[in-house]
Amino acid sequence: MNEEPFSQVRRRCFERAFACLACFVAVATFAADKLPELFDVKAVDEFLxxxxxxxGRVGMSVTIVRNGETVLAKGYGKRSIEDKRPVEPDTVFAIGSVSKQFTCVTALLLAEDGRLSVNDPVAKYYPDLTRAKDITLLDLMNHTSGYPDYYPLDFLDRHLRKRINPDELLRQYAGGKLDFEPGTKWSYSNTGYILLGRIVEKVSGESLGDCLSRRIFKPLGMEHTFYELNPSDGRIAAGYLSFLLSDPELAAPEASGWLGGAGGIYSTPADLAKWDLALIGGKVVNxxxxxxxxxxRKLPDGKLTEYGCGLSITLQNGREVIAHNGAVSGFNTFNAIVPSTRSAVIMTCNMEGGLGLMPNQMLALLLKEQSNVPxxxxxxxxxTVKAILAQVQKAKVDRKQFAEExxxxxxxxxxxxxxxxxxPYGTPTKTEPISSNERGGMEVTWTRPCSKKVRLKSRCIAALMPSLSSFSSIASDPTPRLKCLHPRAPVRAGTAEAGSPCREQSVRLLPDTARDDVGEFPR
Structure with missing residues (x-):
């Protein structure tokens, strides 16, 4: 449905795109407390x-796993405003399209059993649907089928409040015109996952819920995970929504038949953590x-969709992250796994849009490793940047800071x-740090000096050198660049074998409208 800006593609499933109105709520609610600079369980707990x-959030449940161990599993706020019961770690939430990875696994398990193939055409099971001979089960999993999405809006419209038979849903949404030629584009489609769930039922000879329970939930000990619970079930937190900063109000659930294999599972973050570790540990599928x-999935034009089977696949901080969001009426869920470190962030909330930026923030903290910057x-x-610029602009450079050569x-x-x-560029009025990284055993720091006339960028490299040994002007483009070294003292014993650390700087003057597109900047 929607793509997230964390470089990571967070495809929100059943996931309401939080258009302008809901987004307004989310933005307005995130000005509170400062995010911890490093991952510290106590600080994270207090922040959440x-x-x-x-x-103004109602309730939330969070589980965070680091290096295969659960370091935080806690409920926050209320599972219901009306009865004021608190959220406990075992409080059940609707997880929306996080369900899609489970539906994919049931199909893959049947494929491992030799009972179907992901390359089977849809026509083998539903011959009357549009282009059924040209669309495969893998196309359904990858969102490349071309079947229109039946749930693209940001609110529960009238038809979603009325019961529907899943096959009638498929007739209406997979029996008409396609959005594009099968396999040529990527477009989020809940319709494809309703169809995939129905095919699993036909092949397995049991309901999708029974298949999920028998092959996944029970073997993994997911005691608080269920399929298509009645919304009135007392184990489920009450779902809420807010309209333009209104007080939370109870959200009407989708009617029977609309969720299915696309978003019909209810669970807890603790149970999802069991699933995450089992999935990446080879205990679920081969x-x-x-x-x-x-x-x-790679499209015919060579573009990668950053989406596999019910999972987005992206790189963050040099590590693969597999993730998915989920949202159904009144609920919001996030599940992200870092396979290389056996870590995960799982968050559920019983208010539409209630998680806001927190999943991104928690995942960024989890991925943040101890700096290797000297x-x-x-x-x-x-x-240093201000001092060197001032000297050069006045043509009065202190030569004592430079080496003889x-x-x-x-x-x-x-x-x-x-x-x-x-x-002509004027004297910088302020200089702001942008980022630091290590290169060649040196500290590389980007800064932004700003004057009333222009904005500048500078790169400063702190290295172990006996003295300042380079300073040059490079006129390879219309804007001047400066490069210099500035001597600095070592921080601690043993950091310098000979001489003191020095700082090398490269300054580029840019107009105020220039983008931050200099190489080596983190995105």
């Missing part, structure tokens, strides 16, 4: 608790099936020329 308490699940003492990069290279004529070219 405060988010629920102060920001290696070939797992590889297919986590393989991004610690270097002395003036910070921002001060470089002083020979840096003639008075060169300094005069650079000064003349830089003066």
């Amino acid at each position: 608790s405060e988010q629920v308490r102060r920001e 290696p070939a099936s797992y590889a297919l699940m986590t393989k991004s 610690a270097v003492s002395g003036p910070p990069a921002t001060d 470089f002083n020979q290279y840096l003639t008075d004529e060169k300094i005069a020329g650079v000064s003349k070219r830089l003066k």
Whole structure:
């Protein structure tokens, strides 16, 4: 349905795109407390608790796994405003389209049994649907079938409030005109997953719920996970919505027949953590099936969709992340797994849009590793940039900071020329840090000096050198660049074998409207 900006494609399933109105609510509620800078369980717990308490969310349940161990499993807020019962770790929430990965696994298990193939045409099971001979089960899993989505809106419209037979749903939405030629494009389609669930039922000879329970829920000990519960079931948290900053109000659920294999599962974050670890640990499907699940579909034009079978597949901080969001009326869910570290973030909320930015924030913290940037003492990069720029603009450079060989290279004529070219840009009024990283055992720091006339970018590299040994002007484009080294003292004993750490700087002057598109910037 919707793509998320975490570089990670968070395809919200059943997932309401939070168009303008819902988005307005989410944006308005996230100004509260500061996010912890590093992953610390106590700090994360306090942050999440405060988010629920102060920001008008009803209830939330969270499980975080690091290195295969659950480090946080807790409920926050209320499962129901009316009876004021708190959210407990075993409180059940609707997980929306996080259900899709489960539906895919039931099909893959049947394929492992030799009872179907993911390359089977839909016509083998539903011959009367549009282009059924040209659309495969894998197309349904990958969202490349071309079948229109029956649930693209951000609210529960009238037809979703009326019961429907799943086969009638398929006749209406998979029996008409396609959105595109099968296999040529990617477009989120809940319709395809209703169809996939019905095919699983036909092949297995049992209901999708029974198949899920027998082959997944019970073997994995997922005691609080169910398929298509009655919304009045006391184990489920009450679902809420808010319209343009209104107080939370009870959300009407989708009527029978509309969720199915696309979004019909109810669970807890703790149970989903069991699923996550089992899935990446080879305890659910065989290696070939797992590889297919986590393989991004490649379109005929060469574009990768970043979506496999019920999972988005992206790289963040150099690590593969497989994830999916979910949303049905009154509920919001997020499930992300980092296979390489056996870590996961699972969050559920009983208010539409209630998770907001928190999943991104928690995942970023989980992925944040201890910095390998060398610690270097002395003036910070921002001060160094301002000092060097001021010296050059005035054509009065302190040559004591330069090595002898470089002083020979840096003639008075060169300094005069650079000064003349830089003066029109004005004196920087502030210099802001942007990012730091390690390269070649050195600290590389990007900063942004700003003046009333222009915005600048600078790169400062702190290295172990006896003295400043380079400073040059590079005129390879219309905007001048500066490159220099500034001596700094080592932070701790043993960091420098000879001499002191130095800082190399590259400054690029850019207009105020320029984008942050310099290489080496994190996206």
